Amino acid sequence: MDFTEDQLQRYSRHIILPEVGGKGQRKLLAAKVFIVGAGGLGCPVGYYLTAAGVGTLGIIDNDSVELSNLQRQIAHSTKTIGMHKIDSAKATFEALNPDVSVIGIKERISKDNILDLIKGYDIVVDGSDNFPTRYLVNDACVMAKKPLVSGAILKFEGHVTTIVPGEGHCYRCLFEEMPPPGLVPSCQEAGVIGAIPGVVGSLQAIEVFKLILGKGDVLKNTLLIYDALKTTFRRIKVPKNPNCPVCGDNPTIRELLDYDAGYCAVR
Amino acid sequence: MEEDIKPDRKINIKGLVCPYTFVKAKLAVEDMEIGQVIEILLDYEEASRSIPKSMEDHGQKVLKIEKINDTDWVLVIRKEKE
Numbered sequence: 001m002d003f004t005e006d007q008l009q010r011y012s013r014h015i016i017l018p019e020v021g022g023k024g025q026r027k028l029l030a031a032k033v034f035i036v037g038a039g040g041l042g043c044p045v046g047y048y049l050t051a052a053g054v055g056t057l058g059i060i061d062n063d064s065v066e067l068s069n070l071q072r073q074i075a076h077s078t079k080t081i082g083m084h085k086i087d088s089a090k091a092t093f094e095a096l097n098p099d100v101s102v103i104g105i106k107e108r109i110s111k112d113n114i115l116d117l118i119k120g121y122d123i124v125v126d127g128s129d130n131f132p133t134r135y136l137v138n139d140a141c142v143m144a145k146k147p148l149v150s151g152a153i154l155k156f157e158g159h160v161t162t163i164v165p166g167e168g169h170c171y172r173c174l175f176e177e178m179p180p181p182g183l184v185p186s187c188q189e190a191g192v193i194g195a196i197p198g199v200v201g202s203l204q205a206i207e208v209f210k211l212i213l214g215k216g217d218v219l220k221n222t223l224l225i226y227d228a229l230k231t232t233f234r235r236i237k238v239p240k241n242p243n244c245p246v247c248g249d250n251p252t253i254r255e256l257l258d259y260d261a262g263y264c265a266v267r
Numbered sequence: 268m269e270e271d272i273k274p275d276r277k278i279n280i281k282g283l284v285c286p287y288t289f290v291k292a293k294l295a296v297e298d299m300e301i302g303q304v305i306e307i308l309l310d311y312e313e314a315s316r317s318i319p320k321s322m323e324d325h326g327q328k329v330l331k332i333e334k335i336n337d338t339d340w341v342l343v344i345r346k347e348k349e
C-alpha cells in the first residue's frame with residue numbers, strides 16, 4: 001500500500017520513528033481493535049487510536065450522552081447531550097481521521113454476543129465501568145485468545161494491565177472472583193477526578209500500539225497503578241496463576257457465565 | 268568516500284522541507300533490499316546534515332554527501348538494516 005500525500009503528512013511523526021516507520025504505520029492502518037465502552041476510557045482510547053490511523057475500530061455502548069459525562073468523556077460534547085454515545089463518538093472520530101472505519105454497536109455487551117462481536121478483531125480494549133463486564137470481557141478474551149488491554153478508574157486512581165492469553169496472566173489471576181456488590185462503591189461514592197481517564201486511556205492506547213507494532217514491552221504479568229494524588233506509578237507483578245479458573249491448567253470456567261447485575265455503574 | 272557506486276534507486280526530494288525530506292527518504296530505504304544503494308537529490312540545506320545523521324542512527328551507511336551546485340546536494344546511502 002502506498003501512502004497518499006495526506007497520509008505522509010498525517011503520519012509523518014510515526015514514519016520517522018525507527019520503531020514505527022512506513023511498515024509500522026501500514027500495520028496500524030491494517031489493525032482492527034474492539035473497544036468496550038464509549039465512556040471515560042473508551043473516548044480517549046478511541047480518540048488516540050483514530051488519530052494514529054488504526055484502520056478499523058469497533059466500539060460498543062448502550063448509553064446516551066448525559067451532561068454528567070462531559071467532565072471526563074472527551075469524545076462527547078454539550079451539543080451531543082441526549083445523542084447515543086455511539087453516534088456521538090463515531091462523529092468525533094470520523095471528523096478526526098477519515099482513514100479510520102468506525103463500526104459502532106448500540107447494544108449492551110453480554111455473554112450472548114461478545115464472542116461474535118470480538119471475532120473479527122485483533123485486540124480488545126476494556127473501557128467498561130463495572131465488574132460484571134470486566135470479568136465477562138476477560139473470560140471471553142481468554143477463551144477467544146484475543147489480547148486484551150484492560151483499564152479501570154476510580155476517584156484518583158487508575159489501573160492498566162495487558163492480558164495476552166497463553167503468554168501472561170489474566171484478570172482472574174489477579175482477582176479470582178468479582179467483589180461482592182456490597183464492597184463495590186455505590187454510585188454516590190464513585191467519583192472520578194477529571195483527566196484521570198485521559199492518563200489511563202492514553203496508556204491503554206500505547207499498549208495497543210505496541211501490540212500492533214510488536215515493539216517494546218507490554219504490561220504482561222503486570223498491573224500498573226497510577227495514584228494521581230501522590231503522582232506515582234507503581235508496577236505490581238502478577239504471575240499467571242496455574243490454578244486460575246479461566247486461564248489455568250485445569251480451568252473450571254469453560255463457557256461464559258451469567259455475570260450478575262446488582263452493581264452500580266459509574267456513569 | 269566511495270565514488271564509483273551505482274545507485275539502485277534515485278529519488279528527488281527538492282522542494283521538500285523537514286520532516287518530509289526524511290519521511291520520503293526513509294520510506295524509499297524501507298522499500299529497498301539490504302545492500303542496495305539510494306541516491307537522494309535535495310535542496311533543503313538542513314536535510315543535507317539531518318538525513319545522513321538519522322540514517323546512521325537507524326543503522327544505514329552514508330557513502331557520500333556532496334554539494335553539487337549552489338542549491339542542491341546529493342546523498343548516497345547504502346541500506347544495511349531493515
Ligand SMILES: [Zn+2]
Pocket residue numbers: 169170171172173174241244245246247248
Ligand atoms: Zn488467569
